Amino acid sequence: MTSPLHPSHPQLAVSAAIFRDRKVLLVRRARSPARGFYSLPGGRVEFGETLHTALQREVKEETGLKVEIVGLAGWREVVPAVPGGGHYLIMSFATRWIAGEVVLNDELDDHKWLEPDELGGLKITGGLEEVIASARRLLGPK
Template structure:
């Protein structure tokens, strides 16, 4: 009988970023569970001993190959375990400006689109994403 790893019994810290380029924000579609088929922001878990900014830069580079400048904290979300979600995550979401590169996706993602911030809700997005993107857009000032 295979041994199944149990999810951690404490919240996991994660980061994400609303990346803006020419007045548009980058949305990425998750290719795997949890979140398969939903558009969200690039990001992921913070590793032990890693600063939030270092984790964010690493995750963005790993998932999209983009270089960004982090502008500040735009908000946070909390994902609580449910039957379809094996983990409890606290996600700190930042506003960032695109500096260089075109999205080159890793195997966790299957699509990337640049969209107007007000159009985020037109996509199948993770809960609370339109509000986080709006707060990030207000933070960067355009």
């Protein structure tokens, strides 16, 4: 038997590579999965939501920011490492900061605006550097 906490199928999620003044926003997860890892803001797509609507909602909920979505920067699949773990398909988008200052919700416990080549030494989620590089290419030289 499955429960809402342990679905029997992959969950669709979105994340945002948010750029502001050539720096990207990284947030540190305060809960599992990925507790203690820096990643991009984002979360699950709710039934009936478009990917863009879900992305705008998740960014607002987690960080308080408003962003402009430029395009799909990549995707990754996270499969359960242990029984009962989450299985996610994460669609990551290149975005530009439009307004607001970072105000984290209780799912996150830290944030950093960093140059994309300054990620060394941080505990980051798998595939993060590739998604950020792809997003930076989509956004161009601004």
